[in-house]
Amino acid sequence: MEKTTYNLHTHTKRCNHAEGEDREYVEAAIAAGIEVLGFSDHCPQFFPNTDYYSYFRMRPDLAQEYAESVRALQKEYAADIKILLGFETEYYPGTFDALMEFVRPLHLDYMIMGQHFIADEHDENKYYDAFGNRGEVYLEHYVKQVKEGLDKGVFTYLAHPDNVYFHGPEHVYRKQMVSLCEFAKERNIPLEFNMLGYVNHRNYPDERFWKIAASVGNRAVIGYDAHLPKALLRGDVFDECQAVLNRYGIQTMNFEEIVLRNEKL
Numbered sequence: 001m002e003k004t005t006y007n008l009h010t011h012t013k014r015c016n017h018a019e020g021e022d023r024e025y026v027e028a029a030i031a032a033g034i035e036v037l038g039f040s041d042h043c044p045q046f047f048p049n050t051d052y053y054s055y056f057r058m059r060p061d062l063a064q065e066y067a068e069s070v071r072a073l074q075k076e077y078a079a080d081i082k083i084l085l086g087f088e089t090e091y092y093p094g095t096f097d098a099l100m101e102f103v104r105p106l107h108l109d110y111m112i113m114g115q116h117f118i119a120d121e122h123d124e125n126k127y128y129d130a131f132g133n134r135g136e137v138y139l140e141h142y143v144k145q146v147k148e149g150l151d152k153g154v155f156t157y158l159a160h161p162d163n164v165y166f167h168g169p170e171h172v173y174r175k176q177m178v179s180l181c182e183f184a185k186e187r188n189i190p191l192e193f194n195m196l197g198y199v200n201h202r203n204y205p206d207e208r209f210w211k212i213a214a215s216v217g218n219r220a221v222i223g224y225d226a227h228l229p230k231a232l233l234r235g236d237v238f239d240e241c242q243a244v245l246n247r248y249g250i251q252t253m254n255f256e257e258i259v260l261r262n263e264k265l
């Protein structure tokens with residue numbers, strides 16, 4: 001039987017660094033033969049100091065309209081594609097409860113965790129460390145925070161687990177990432193192989209990481225991380241990513257195997 005083709009990592013223009021109409025993403029996905037399309041735009045974050053605004057994600061006042069737009073498209077295109085409503089979010093211990101309270105009335109289908117920073121972002125300089133100068137303490141903090149977030153039981157998968165910069169000793173990286181991979185595996189949480197990072201030759205997907213994940217036996221999900229509708233047309237890149245994972249000996253999840261973990265949403 002043919003596998004269901006799916007992508008659960010799609011942004012919208014509401015995050016200020018993606019482009020195109022929601023409908024264009026849906027139509028591109030259909031044209032590409034994607035059968036399940038999940039919208040997971042950057043979730044608003046709720047910082048206690050109101051003068052801090054992170055411009056690279058959706059403002060809270062746009063969330064309702066986002067949800068309505070995705071739900072309307074879900075109905076309209078029901079015969080052609082299955083559409084899911086979600087968010088990609090950071091896990092910030094200090095503000096996560098507020099975030100959950102905010103998203104609950106939206107009745108999301110899922111959330112994915114994408115940890116771009118550590119601590120609570122707004123009150124720390126730690127996250128804005130010069131690239132490449134992030135040492136062991138930073139890596140350790142990242143892993144600890146990601147585990148704590150995953151333990152909330154609300155995340156479908158962990159997006160780009162390997163986006164953390166670390167140029168220190170291999171054994172330090174290995175120790176931390178083995179521990180992260182084992183933690184995710186025990187909870188049956190897949191790890192995302194990020195296509196945007198792959199296409200743009202970012203520091204992730206990181207070969208070091210995926211070799212570790214292979215040895216631990218994690219399962220992967222390939223995420224387009226689409227910030228443009230046309231990114232969804234890159235089935236060729238998807239196939240390349242699949243080939244890379246095959247080479248590492250990592251199994252990808254079929255859509256039917258994915259646990260959305262939306263009971264608490």
Ligand SMILES: [Zn+2]
Nearest residue numbers: 011017042227
């Ligand atoms: Zn983004």
Ligand SMILES: [Zn+2]
Nearest residue numbers: 009088114225
């Ligand atoms: Zn993303």
